[in-house]
Amino acid sequence: MTVRTPDPNPGWLSDHDLDETRKRVPMLYVEAVPVRMDPDGLVTEIGLLLRGSTETGAITRSLVSGRVMHGERVRDALMRHLEKDLGPTAFPVLPVSTVPFAVTEYFPWPGVSQFSDVRQHAVALAYVVPVSGECEPRQDALELSWLSPEEAASDAVAGEMEGGRGALLRQALGHLGLLTG
Amino acid sequence: MTVRTPDPNPGWLSDHDLDETRKRVPMLYVEAVPVRMDPDGLVTEIGLLLRGSTETGAITRSLVSGRVMHGERVRDALMRHLEKDLGPTAFPVLPVSTVPFAVTEYFPWPGVSQFSDVRQHAVALAYVVPVSGECEPRQDALELSWLSPEEAASDAVAGEMEGGRGALLRQALGHLGLLTG
Amino acid sequence: MTVRTPDPNPGWLSDHDLDETRKRVPMLYVEAVPVRMDPDGLVTEIGLLLRGSTETGAITRSLVSGRVMHGERVRDALMRHLEKDLGPTAFPVLPVSTVPFAVTEYFPWPGVSQFSDVRQHAVALAYVVPVSGECEPRQDALELSWLSPEEAASDAVAGEMEGGRGALLRQALGHLGLLTG
Amino acid sequence: MTVRTPDPNPGWLSDHDLDETRKRVPMLYVEAVPVRMDPDGLVTEIGLLLRGSTETGAITRSLVSGRVMHGERVRDALMRHLEKDLGPTAFPVLPVSTVPFAVTEYFPWPGVSQFSDVRQHAVALAYVVPVSGECEPRQDALELSWLSPEEAASDAVAGEMEGGRGALLRQALGHLGLLTG
Numbered sequence: 001m002t003v004r005t006p007d008p009n010p011g012w013l014s015d016h017d018l019d020e021t022r023k024r025v026p027m028l029y030v031e032a033v034p035v036r037m038d039p040d041g042l043v044t045e046i047g048l049l050l051r052g053s054t055e056t057g058a059i060t061r062s063l064v065s066g067r068v069m070h071g072e073r074v075r076d077a078l079m080r081h082l083e084k085d086l087g088p089t090a091f092p093v094l095p096v097s098t099v100p101f102a103v104t105e106y107f108p109w110p111g112v113s114q115f116s117d118v119r120q121h122a123v124a125l126a127y128v129v130p131v132s133g134e135c136e137p138r139q140d141a142l143e144l145s146w147l148s149p150e151e152a153a154s155d156a157v158a159g160e161m162e163g164g165r166g167a168l169l170r171q172a173l174g175h176l177g178l179l180t181g
Numbered sequence: 182m183t184v185r186t187p188d189p190n191p192g193w194l195s196d197h198d199l200d201e202t203r204k205r206v207p208m209l210y211v212e213a214v215p216v217r218m219d220p221d222g223l224v225t226e227i228g229l230l231l232r233g234s235t236e237t238g239a240i241t242r243s244l245v246s247g248r249v250m251h252g253e254r255v256r257d258a259l260m261r262h263l264e265k266d267l268g269p270t271a272f273p274v275l276p277v278s279t280v281p282f283a284v285t286e287y288f289p290w291p292g293v294s295q296f297s298d299v300r301q302h303a304v305a306l307a308y309v310v311p312v313s314g315e316c317e318p319r320q321d322a323l324e325l326s327w328l329s330p331e332e333a334a335s336d337a338v339a340g341e342m343e344g345g346r347g348a349l350l351r352q353a354l355g356h357l358g359l360l361t362g
Numbered sequence: 363m364t365v366r367t368p369d370p371n372p373g374w375l376s377d378h379d380l381d382e383t384r385k386r387v388p389m390l391y392v393e394a395v396p397v398r399m400d401p402d403g404l405v406t407e408i409g410l411l412l413r414g415s416t417e418t419g420a421i422t423r424s425l426v427s428g429r430v431m432h433g434e435r436v437r438d439a440l441m442r443h444l445e446k447d448l449g450p451t452a453f454p455v456l457p458v459s460t461v462p463f464a465v466t467e468y469f470p471w472p473g474v475s476q477f478s479d480v481r482q483h484a485v486a487l488a489y490v491v492p493v494s495g496e497c498e499p500r501q502d503a504l505e506l507s508w509l510s511p512e513e514a515a516s517d518a519v520a521g522e523m524e525g526g527r528g529a530l531l532r533q534a535l536g537h538l539g540l541l542t543g
Numbered sequence: 544m545t546v547r548t549p550d551p552n553p554g555w556l557s558d559h560d561l562d563e564t565r566k567r568v569p570m571l572y573v574e575a576v577p578v579r580m581d582p583d584g585l586v587t588e589i590g591l592l593l594r595g596s597t598e599t600g601a602i603t604r605s606l607v608s609g610r611v612m613h614g615e616r617v618r619d620a621l622m623r624h625l626e627k628d629l630g631p632t633a634f635p636v637l638p639v640s641t642v643p644f645a646v647t648e649y650f651p652w653p654g655v656s657q658f659s660d661v662r663q664h665a666v667a668l669a670y671v672v673p674v675s676g677e678c679e680p681r682q683d684a685l686e687l688s689w690l691s692p693e694e695a696a697s698d699a700v701a702g703e704m705e706g707g708r709g710a711l712l713r714q715a716l717g718h719l720g721l722l723t724g
Contacts, residue, residue, distance in 0.1 A: 013567055024556055024564050026571050026611050028666055041256050041275030070568050070664055073648060073655060075222050093274055094222030096309045097356050098648075101278070102539070103641040103668060105616060112616060114542060121613055123571055125646060128277045158543045166543025171536035174529075175278050177464070179536070180476060181520045181528025194386055205375055205383050206432050207390050209485055249388050251483055254467060254474060279467075283720070284460040284487060286435060293435060295723060302432055304390055306465060339724045347724025352717035355710075358645070360717070361657060362701045362709025403618050403637030437584050455636055456584030458671045459718050463640070490639045537640050 012069065022120040029124035030078045031104065031165075032064040033172045034086060034131050036146065043128075043176050046152040046169070047135065049085060050143040051162070059142070060162040063169070065124065074098050074125060082129060084138060091133035100125040101175040104168050115164040128172055149178040193250065203301040210305035211259045212285065212346075213245040214353045215267060215312050217327065224309075224357050227333040227350070228316065230266060231324040232343070240323070241343040244350070246305065255279050255306060263310060267325065268317035273310045281306040282356040285349050296345040309353055330359040374431065384482040391486035392440045393466065393527075394426040395534045396448060396493050398508065405490075405538050408514040408531070409497065411447060412505040413524070421504070422524040425531070427486065436460050436487060444491060446500060453495035462487040463537040466530050477526040490534055511540040555612065565663040572667035573621045574647065574708075575607040576715045577629060577674050579689065586671075586719050589695040589712070590678065592628060593686040594705070602685070603705040606712070608667065617641050617668060625672060629687065630679035635672045643668040644718040647711050658707040671715055692721040 013021060021027070034047035048061045066081035068074060075098060082092045104124045106117035135144045151157060153173050158166025173179045194202060202208070215228035229242045247262035249255060256279060263273045285305045287298035316325045332338060334354050339347025354360045375383060383389070396409035410423045428443035430436060437460060444454045466486045468479035497506045513519060515535050520528025535541045556564065564570070577590035591604045609624035611617060618641060625635045647667045649660035678687045694700060696716050701709025716722045 017567055021564055021567050023613065024560060025568065025613050026615075028569050028571050035277065037275070037277070041260065041277075043277060068569050068666065070566065071650070071655075072569075074646060074666065079222065093311070094218070096216065096218070096222075096224060096311060097282070098358060098646040099356070099643065100646070101642065102536075103617060103643070104539075105641075107614070112614075123611065123617065130274070130277060161543055164543045167536075167541045168543075170532070170541045170543070171539070174464075174533035174536035174541070175280070177279060177466075177533070179529045179532045181523055181526045181530075181532070198386060202383055202386050204432065205379060206387065207430050207434075209388050209390050249485065251385065251387050252469070252474075253388075255465060255485065279465040280463065281461065281465070283717075284436060284462070285720075286460075288433070293433075304430065304436065342724055345724045348717075348722045349724075351713070351722045351724070352720070355645075355714035355717035355722070358647075358714070360710045360713045362704055362707045362711075362713070397639065399637070399639070403622065403639075405639060441584065455673070456580070458578065458580070458584075458586060458673060459644070460720060461718070492636070492639060537642070539641060 027120050027122045028068040029065060029122050030068060030074060030081060031124045031126040031168070032078060032082055032092075032129045033126070033169065034064060034082075034090070034092070034129055034135070034144075035176070037130050043130075043149065043178060045146040046149060046173075047086075047131070047144050047146055048152070048157070049137060050145060052142055059160075061157065061160045062162050063165055064129075078127060078129075086131060086144065087134070087136035087138055089133045090131045090135045093130045093132070095127050095129065098125070100127055102126040102168060102171050106163055114167055117163055126168060126172070128176065149173055149176075150180070153179060208301050208303045209249040210246060210303050211249060211255060211262060212305045212307040212349070213259060213263055213273075213310045214307070214350065215245060215263075215271070215273070215310055215316070215325075216357070218311050224311075224330065224359060226327040227330060227354075228267075228312070228325050228327055229333070229338070230318060231326060233323055240341075242338065242341045243343050244346055245310075259308060259310075266318055267312060268315070268319055270314045271312045271316045272314035273312045275310065276308050279306070281308055283307040283349060283352050287344055295348055298344055307349060307353070309357065330354055330357075331361070334360060389482050389484045390430040391427060391484050392430060392436060392443060393486045393488040393530070394440060394444055394454075394491045395488070395531065396426060396444075396452070396454070396491055396497070396506075397538070399492050405492075405511065405540060407508040408511060408535075409448075409493070409506050409508055410514070410519070411499060412507060414504055421522070423519065423522045424524050425527055426491075440489060440491075448493060448506065449496070449498035449500055451495045452493045452497045455492045455494070457489050457491070460487070462489055464488040464530060464533050468525055476529055479525055488530060488534070490538065511535055511538075512542070515541060570663050570665045571611040572608060572665050573611060573617060573624060574667045574669040574711070575621060575625055575635075575672045576669070576712065577607060577625075577633070577635070577672055577678070577687075578719070580673050586673075586692065586721060588689040589692060589716075590629075590674070590687050590689055591695070591700070592680060593688060595685055602703075604700065604703045605705050606708055607672075621670060621672075628680055629674060630677070630681055632676045633674045633678045634676035635674045637672065638670050641668070643670055645669040645711060645714050649706055657710055660706050669711060669715070671719065692716055692719075693723070696722060
């Protein structure tokens with residue numbers, strides 16, 4: 001163990017500590033599906049992030065997603081990642097309850113779950129979050145695109161979602177009553 | 182059967198038809214617990230309606246509540262009753278999903294459920310609804326009062342809730358993570 | 363109004379009274395998706411009823427479904443329809459909570475919802491119900507067939523589901539974590 | 544870093560590694576409220592574990608609870624801890640969905656949440672689990688006692704629950720429709 005100055009960002013880990021921790025325990029994540037609602041409270045659009053993969057150069061779609069830090073409340077982690085991925089003027093409406101619509105389990109190896117994450121075993125609490133303002137993704141994400149529920153449910157979009165999140169997106173659409181038969 | 186002109190308010194029933202229907206089938210209701218949230222998304226206040234009973238003169242507390250009409254969507258019924266009970270400037274945020282946090286069953290006779298309604302067998306879908314504007318109850322309700330979660334969970338308040346809704350209120354507080362041990 | 367002897371089946375309505383009531387208020391239903399689980403608690407099979415339509419002669423698939431009667435608890439209605447549709451030896455495990463995974467709204471006219479019922483406006487509380495015994499449908503249903511989650515999610519099966527219930531079935535699969543991306 | 548032989552129990556951590564990890568990230572837990580149901584599907588009894596504190600000698604009540612290991616599915620962790628705490632003949636019925644009725648956040652310091660755990664920041668997914676067999680707690684737990692819903696909701700019991708879990712127990716009772724007003 002080395003002598004260290006106090007951590008200026010408590011909760012954040014060095015690359016080494018993060019790597020080590022990822023091999024030891026499941027990492028807790030929050031994920032959010034941003035949506036727009038009409039005045040009657042019906043969801044009309046689904047927001048998906050377009051990310052550029054540094055490995056393959058391919059463009060993939062993703063949801064708002066990020067780690068819950070040590071000492072951080074789930075609700076605060078959700079707000080932090082919404083602001084990071086959608087910008088400061090998105091005006092998200094956080095869910096009143098921390099009970100998620102889905103618990104998603106990502107594994108670094110195949111065969112355990114349909115969701116995968118090469119970096120780690122992660123368990124994510126997923127929420128649907130209405131936003132009423134303007135979204136300007138800041139970091140990682142290249143762009144936010146708004147899709148109709150039909151487009152979001154399509155096989156084309158599902159195929160572009162990273163880590164198998166097409167299934168999570170469809171689960172969100174089901175929860176919203178927007179899946180078709 | 183009498184010859185009638187077309188109903189100007191489809192879905193509404195005459196007193197006779199309503200009485201008759203109430204003896205035949207369970208009546209579908211929506212109920213809402215209005216709440217105020219702080220900027221971090223934490224619920225800080227619970228809104229309860231004060232109603233004066235025409236029968237006993239006593240003041241009782243209640244939630245936003247009302248019938249789903251024939252042909253009306255659950256979401257629209259919820260919005261209609263929120264506007265009726267909280268006024269046009271309450272700016273309620275409807276839940277993204279119609280899955281309720283509770284299904285409450287009211288019976289006109291004792292012993293079946295802890296919830297009672299002398300008029301009818303009613304089944305209510307209950308939702309928590311954040312409001313951001315000013316609430317001015319219009320009809321039936323005398324006043325809307327905002328309580329802290331602790332006050333709302335108290336035995337005193339539970340004893341004033343009509344039809345056993347103190348239990349529903351506590352269930353809402355539990356769903357919000359605001360019940361204490 | 364006619365003089366009648368006391369109803370031997372309280373809660374049941376004459377055809378006339380039922381028709382009249384259906385025009386006045388939404389009818390409350392329960393629906394169940396029967397499933398089989400493996401020893402680890404993972405859902406492996408979805409049970410769908412095959413019904414013969416008396417109107418078209420076509421075979422359609424359906425879920426366990428039926429009306430909540432006047433004076434009947436939601437839980438008791440669910441058990442009654444499970445026994446009616448799956449037989450007395452199905453041994454269903456009722457959900458511990460009456461909070462449904464979906465609220466489905468059926469309308470007799472198009473354009474309001476993706477779910478339809480030519481007879482009425484109905485609102486259904488939907489549950490997933492594991493069964494451990496042998497299923498022998500008694501009335502209405504011709505047969506119960508067990509499908510894999512993949513088969514149940516297919517467009518072919520969705521197209522055979524009556525009233526748009528393919529969407530409800532997919533919502534159930536999403537709730538179970540069995541939708542694919 | 545030391546050279547080690549392969550871990551015979553992958554997922555388990557040495558005391559040192561566990562201590563280190565607990566300072567870095569929130570630890571993911573599952574918790575279960577064991578219940579007994581009557582033939583109609585109504586919950587009649589709540590199972591609470593009596594544990595003896597090694598520190599104070601006091602007896603405290605608790606729920607089935609334990610960590611999700613690296614590489615372990617939430618469902619498997621739930622089953623493992625149910626078997627550990629209730630014995631091999633409890634015959635628990637796992638929930639069909641991994642969506643919990645509550646997400647509980649335990650912090651090692653006061654003021655963030657009403658739930659506390661001196662060892663760590665932990666986030667628990669909580670489920671209600673009916674058991675139909677005989678329960679014989681094996682490790683840690685001294686005894687399992689069955690309480691009526693009224694007893695379980697009492698202040699006396701809440702005061703004996705460790706880490707503030709009285710609030711979680713009441714949330715479970717609310718979810719089951721068993722809280723009184």
